[in-house]
Amino acid sequence: MLCLGIETSCDETALALVRDGALLDQVLASQADTHALFGGVVPELASREHYRFIGPLYDLIQKRNGLRATDLDLVAVARGPGLLGCLLVGMAFAKGLVLGSRAGLLGINHLHAHLLAAGLERDLPFPALGLLISGGHTHLYRMESPSCLKILGRTLDDAAGEACDKFAKMLHLPYPGGALLDALSQGVEPDRKLFPRPYTRNATLDFSFSGLKTAAAVCLAGRPELIAAGKQVCANGVEASTEALRRVCASYVHAVADTLRIKTELALDLWPGMELGALAPKAVIVAGGVAANTTVRAVLGECAARRGLDLILPSLRLCTDNASMIAYAGWLLGRKGLRHDLALSVVPRGHTVPDNDYVDN
Numbered sequence: 088m089l090c091l092g093i094e095t096s097c098d099e100t101a102l103a104l105v106r107d108g109a110l111l112d113q114v115l116a117s118q119a120d121t122h123a124l125f126g127g128v129v130p131e132l133a134s135r136e137h138y139r140f141i142g143p144l145y146d147l148i149q150k151r152n153g154l155r156a157t158d159l160d161l162v163a164v165a166r167g168p169g170l171l172g173c174l175l176v177g178m179a180f181a182k183g184l185v186l187g188s189r190a191g192l193l194g195i196n197h198l199h200a201h202l203l204a205a206g207l208e209r210d211l212p213f214p215a216l217g218l219l220i221s222g223g224h225t226h227l228y229r230m231e232s233p234s235c236l237k238i239l240g241r242t243l244d245d246a247a248g249e250a251c252d253k254f255a256k257m258l259h260l261p262y263p264g265g266a267l268l269d270a271l272s273q274g275v276e277p278d279r280k281l282f283p284r285p286y287t288r289n290a291t292l293d294f295s296f297s298g299l300k301t302a303a304a305v306c307l308a309g310r311p312e313l314i315a316a317g318k319q320v321c322a323n324g325v326e327a328s329t330e331a332l333r334r335v336c337a338s339y340v341h342a343v344a345d346t347l348r349i350k351t352e353l354a355l356d357l358w359p360g361m362e363l364g365a366l367a368p369k370a371v372i373v374a375g376g377v378a379a380n381t382t383v384r385a386v387l388g389e390c391a392a393r394r395g396l397d398l399i400l401p402s403l404r405l406c407t408d409n410a411s412m413i414a415y416a417g418w419l420l421g422r423k424g425l426r427h428d429l430a431l432s433v434v435p436r437g438h439t440v441p442d443n444d445y446v447d448n
Contacts, residue, residue: 088422089154090161091184092414093141095177096169096197097222098122098133100140101410102148105418110207113411114148116140123262127252134172141180156188163417166194167434168223174433182429191426193417194433196440197408198224199236201374203419204412205401206233212369212397216354220347220383221375222248222265225294227354230372233419234442239354240292247343248377250296254303254339258317258332269380270325272337281306281335282342287349292357294350296343303339310335337382344386351390370397379406 094101098121103113118136122128149155164181167174178194185192202217217228217236225242245253248265255264283302286295307313316332351371358368371391377383378400391398405412425445434440 103410105414220377277341
């Protein structure tokens with residue numbers, strides 16, 4: 088089965104081809120430079136850029152692989168969560184391809200695709216505990232199969248990635264800030280008491296990072312030299328950073344990573360039938376843009392090792408938004424005969440994306 092994946096949920100326009108579970112090719116156009124001018128993604132600009140890029144990208148991947156539209160068995164498209172206008176561009180293009188090629192159509196939950204992405208590189212064991220950490224979402228899942236992911240907890244306000252980006256913005260670091268925080272934290276011992284672990288003194292699996300952002304704002308208000316150091320980095324690059332700036336960045340990132348660890352440990356403690364080997368999770372699968380963070384990978388790796396579990400992380404290229412994960416998730420579901428019809432709609436809000444509205448194939 089040959090599946091084309093289309094990803095336009097935010098500011099990356101991407102297409103990929105997966106045949107029988109193996110990635111054949113992928114093409115991507117990034118809008119990072121465009122949105123850097125505004126310090127964040129501007130939805131209307133993003134959707135216009137998708138409209139501009141998606142046709143040429145399809146022509147490119149088609150030409151590079153010697154394919155015609157009629158060679159496609161399935162078109163998988165991200166239906167949500169994401170920015171409404173951006174999702175609509177990808178959905179409209181996917182439906183046009185389906186009408187012209189008679190390929191099947193399959194809408195993909197963007198978050199589920201992130202969690203399944205590592206399957207392109209290794210076999211995924213089930214059941215597993217899934218931790219999705221991105222700019223807009225921080226979710227815990229019970230992953231029973233590629234088509235059965237049950238949410239255990241979600242962010243109540245700010246996601247882990249947003250908390251990192253906003254802290255970077257407080258420091259006047261250039262966009263996108265999360266990756267720069269990671270770079271500034273490298274090789275620096277964090278102050279483990281500088282920032283709190285928000286919303287962890289409870290027995291729920293939900294997340295809240297708004298309190299951490301508030302604590303960071305209070306901290307920086309009393310240390311104007313850190314703001315000045317951040318402006319120097321913005322003007323002259325990472326080499327212009329000070330030791331104090333590096334340490335506060337490392338401390339903040341460690342607070343985020345440790346919060347994720349605490350909730351992951353709690354999810355494992357609350358796992359139904361944990362004492363029964365057959366029902367216990369076989370691995371912890373971590374995915375999303377924040378899964379590329381060095382500190383997060385290290386802290387969760389130690390957590391999984393203490394529990395005797397395998398930690399599965401996608402390679403860095405599969406952590407950020409990409410079409411490979413959409414195509415792969417489409418192939419996984421498509422080989423089971425799952426399809427949508429042309430009435431398929433986009434669903435911008437993540438917790439409302441349905442997973443059972445398929446039609447008879």
